[in-house]
Amino acid sequence: MNRSNVSASFDVVHVILDVFFQGAALLVTCLIWGDLVQTDQWKSILSMFFVFVLIYIVTNRAANIYNNTLFFYTDRVVKRESVSFFFAFLSGFLTYEFNLQSSIDYRFFIRFLMISYMIIALETLFFLKIIDRIINRKHIPRCIYVGSKDSYNKFRYFLGKTPLTLNEIGYVSFKDDDESLEYIGCIRDLEQIIRKYNIDQVFIMQKREMDIEFIQQYIDLCIKMGVTCRVIVDIYRRRKAFSYNSSIGTYPIMTYHTVCMNTWQAALKRVFDIVFSIVGIVVTSPIMILTAIAIKLDSPGPVIFKQVRVGKNGRHFKIWKFRSMYRDAEARKAELQALNEVGDGMMFKIKDDPRITRVGKFIRKTSIDELPQFFNVLSGSMSFVGTRPPTLDEVEKYTTEQWRRISIKPGITGMWQSSGRSTITDFKQVVGLDVDYIDNWTPFMDIKILFRTVSELFKLNGSY
Incomplete structure (x- = not known):
């Protein structure tokens, strides 16, 4: 077999x-x-x-x-x-x-x-x-459910939404304290119940407070009798995570996740990033050359600004941008902290930042400063659409819930950037937009965000 x-x-x-x-x-x-x-x-x-x-x-x-x-x-x-x-x-x-x-x-x-x-x-x-x-119709499995009456009713509701066809005989409780119509006995009498009702399958609800050894003895009983036993795992009460069942070898695996786990969708997103980053580099190369010359003539310092940012699940990478500030900008950040428009200090944002050069004001306003990030996307450290890549000092302040916003690759644009970013200074709202993107991501959402980003660029809302 x-x-x-x-x-x-x-x-x-x-x-x-x-x-x-x-x-x-x-x-x-x-x-x-x-x-x-x-x-x-x-x-x-x-x-x-x-x-x-x-x-x-x-x-x-x-x-x-x-x-x-x-x-x-x-x-x-x-x-x-x-x-x-x-x-x-x-x-x-x-x-x-x-x-x-x-x-x-x-x-x-x-x-x-x-x-x-x-x-x-x-x-x-x-x-x-x-x-x-x-x-x-002649081979419908006869099944019983082991658990409480409330969980049995909930399970039957979910079961009715699937194409599975089962003959539900009734439910068995962990304690002999039920007199409802569907009740057919206590779990300690499971062998007699299986014999009496000619049961093919047994569904056992495993609560998180239950002892594994207690459940295991009834799983072993079903196996000895050749009856299929299905354990319903109910050890995670919160509903923010998605879940699916799989196995590695002979070990069953229950996976909880909050990010997309579909390999083909991830591959599609990566192909999209590679193709459009190459197109972006080719199309914008004349603009990048002119920008590099303008930066060099405007102020001393390198053309490209490299900064360590935090990527997926805390990985560090160097983000590339056209330099829009004077060389001592990072050193002056501490003295300007009091002017930060983000009240909780989770991001650093100042209107009319004195560290920005003349050319820097223009390339920030038009988002030209972010064009070198096409190379970040091509290398795989970033994606076209994702969450805003935070700095090291920002991530050090993250709470447990805020860490979730870096559970995917950062992007050149995203929900925050395409939602009127110059008007959003509440970091909780920024996190909310990022989490909404992570929870509901589809390839079509990326395309929608890209169109919205282009619309924002025409409004000249600028970059950070």
């Missing part, structure tokens, strides 16, 4: 149904509008269909559509499958166009897409649940 758990939550039936229904969509389109296709175009039609279905399934898998333990909120599934449909449509269209040797008639392709999406919607809303029950 295969002991691998790699696909334990993978819904193979859903994949098969997707292929079947997309085949049905193509068949319906061919029967009704097949006269739109020339004889020499059928090979291209089949190539298009193969690519369309392949990309649709792969994208659905990446979006966890085929994970049968996820919440089955219909709007969430429709949204994710619509994104998969878009990528499949784009791939199919390119295949359709590049493979055709004769004149292209897009009417067939458009009609196929309409039928396909309509069937996807019907499959999501109706067919999956119905077909799953037809296939599994």
Whole structure:
């Protein structure tokens, strides 16, 4: 028997149904509008269909559509499958166009897409649940839940939001003190309960105050009897973190995290950074050359200002900027601390800072001073969009909650920079914007922030 758990939550039936229904969509389109296709175009039609279905399934898998333990909120599934449909449509269209040797008639392709999406919607809303029950009606696992009545009700609510089909026999308590209808006994009688009700699966709620050895004896009992035991871990009460289950070897792992853990999204962000940093360097190189000459003529000192900043999770790196201050600017910072506009001292910001040179005022106002940070992005120490890179002395003052804002790579721009930064001097508000970005990050959010940043630049709000 295969002991691998790699696909334990993978819904193979859903994949098969997707292929079947997309085949049905193509068949319906061919029967009704097949006269739109020339004889020499059928090979291209089949190539298009193969690519369309392949990309649709792969994208659905990446979006966890085929994970049968996820919440089955219909709007969430429709949204994710619509994104998969878009990528499949784009791939199919390119295949359709590049493979055709004769004149292209897009009417067939458009009609196929309409039928396909309509069937996807019907499959999501109706067919999956119905077909799953037809296939599994004689083999629905009989399960019991071990825990309190309140947690049992909450668990049933969540269970009802997933495509899992289970026959809930009732719940078992840790203490024999319940007289409700669903109550079928105490955990000390678990073996007799399993025998009496022909149980296939046991769900045990593990609270953080429970002794591991107490739970382990009942896990061992289930294993000895060949009954599947699922331990529900309820040891983390706060809801700021996301979580997922995995395993390393034979060890189950419960992961809590507040940053994006999707590898493909991180890779997409890095590719975006590399491509656009190279484009940015090439496009702005004439501006950077002229700026370097102006800085050199305006005041003595190096053209590039290098400063140690704090990056992801406290890592140090050197940020590159065009020098906009006199050489003794860092030495004079302490004497100007009383003029700091950020009341709590968590950042340093002064309007009409006397340390700024004449050229420095212009390049700060236009954010030209930040152009060398394209090289920071290219090297990987920064990202195009992220949180503001703090200085060492700022991070030393961070509280436990404020440290979270450096749990991702810093960026040239971000929520704070694109939200009217010259008017935001409350550091708690800055942290709030950064945390909001970390919690809700998507590739589309980065694009939105970039557009907003460009808008702010046209307002000439300046940089810090």
